[in-house]
Amino acid sequence: MKIFIVHAHPEPKSFNTALCDLSVRVLADLGHDVRVSDLYDMRFNPVASSADFLDRADPDYLVYALEQRHGYETATLAPDIQAEIEKVLWCDLLILNFPLFWFSTPAILKGWIDRVLISGLTYGGKRFYDRGGLTGKKAMVTLTLGGRPDMLSDDGVHGALEDMLRPLLRGTLYYTGMSVLPPFVAWHVPYISDEARQGHLKAYEQRLGQLNDLAPLTFPSLDEFDDNLARLKD
């Protein structure tokens, strides 16, 4: 499989980065082709702006999604965006590897999403969810966080982790049509023993060996809705 890992952690010696490094090694050993975008190392620019478009469909008024379409069609997107798009199109599996910041991605990764998952290519009009532009690909989120599993469970203080990750898992990854594998979560990282961290690494290695067998998360199909996106009656 072709696997593209987008990694975003500000500390190269972090446990989160260790997970990323482990995955590169393990996936190569398993025979996969692996590419990595280390956003901090690349000093990736996360700010969606008019500077992303070398030629403007409308130079006077920026509608970001429309300029994304124009930029892609005319090959005039900023080169850093174009390079990331090529990696997304190349891969069979996209892994986002990041620490949970405010129950979400760090801004540098949010900006990768804003700038790289462009309108027209990954979605557009009624091409989203299981009709999105990236159908056939898989995606997985690998994250580290400070909380314990009981704090992010249905009855926990924050509710289920999947509910907090909804805009990312459903609203972003599934939105583009990708099959979203269950997140791999290393819990409570700042507070645990080295032994427990080793346990997380072992569990991740095991998970990486199961990529072909994992059932994706279940989200609604557009087949459940009519042309106006109203839910069809049974």
Place this chain on the structure above:
Amino acid sequence: MKIFIVHAHPEPKSFNTALCDLSVRVLADLGHDVRVSDLYDMRFNPVASSADFLDRADPDYLVYALEQRHGYETATLAPDIQAEIEKVLWCDLLILNFPLFWFSTPAILKGWIDRVLISGLTYGGKRFYDRGGLTGKKAMVTLTLGGRPDMLSDDGVHGALEDMLRPLLRGTLYYTGMSVLPPFVAWHVPYISDEARQGHLKAYEQRLGQLNDLAPLTFPSLDEFDDNLARLKD
């Protein structure tokens, strides 16, 4: 009331920016003190990194939240962060004014959250939710989006908007202790008539006159949980 608006849209002529401009005018007319951080205009840096700390508690290993605490205690946070923190502490109401990007904030605003809502001040240990560091303040989200209300309703294709906004409304704003007012949403903006846009502006003006009367959203209180954050039995 002291009101701090954080605005994030890449197009100064956008309808989103018009909402922000309207609110500045209307709120001043109502006798409020208003400050605005226009993140695009400020070229705000959204990337949380070691550069945010002029003096490091641990120069060899970056734990971002711990350095936030150290930086605040020793007044060695980067000046752009310090300036935003002062505005947050000054205000009675924080308004986040932005277009929905991937069911979330644009990265430039996510980075404002990552860098400005610092550990130790806005939360820490068991000081979160109704025991967070910003209790007594209010927050409101003002957003523009392309979707229609029916698409972001309980039975709609994306489910309820509040569920998509969960990491922001509950996981961020309420997490710091703020009372979170219902979002103000300008729907379907790219597709509607000028008349409909005028309707949104009118509705926003009306909303701004009701800020003192609006009931905040309801989230769990920490009183519902024991010292281990397990839910107390009735």
